Amino acid sequence: MRSRLDRLDISLLACLQRDNMQTTEALAEQVGRSPSAVARRVRRLRSSGAIASDVSLISEEAAGQPLSAVVHIQLERHAIQASDLLRRRLVASPNVQLSLDISGSFDILLLVVAPDMDAYNRFADAMLADEPAVRRFETSFVKRRAKATLAVPLQAGE
Secondary structure, three states: OHHHOOHHHHHHHHHHHHOOOOOHHHHHHHHOOOHHHHHHHHHHHHHHOOOOOOOOOOOOOOOOOOEEEEEEEEEOOOOHHHHHHHHHHHHHOOOEEEEEEOOOOOOEEEEEEEOOHHHHHHHHHHHHHOOOOEEEEEEEEOOOOOOOOOOOOOOOOO
């Protein structure tokens, strides 16, 4: 995908990552093109999949300051089918904000949110504690968020 992006695409993507609610006119001013040219490019970036989705990041205050937990999961090696089912269940859970297959001594890393410790414990009991695909899991609770973004570093002309 990257090889098909030109300087204008990269510039627009960088602008949209900062604020995807900008008007076409504001974007056009930032990238030095006409609003109609910018509108066409943004439509193309969305239809091509270069823009995967447009989302709103909700503040912790608005969400009732949910409890956040980083969960490391080690899978049972012989439970391949069960681990695929587990992954699908985790991805479908509204409590799971992020699910990554990772290298090292653990196999899956999750970012989990819950309103409080009781809710987290219910999640862990239902999804992990008695799951045959899970050998063990460890949870670390987030004390403070220093940064929260999904933005990808982009520079025009790379």
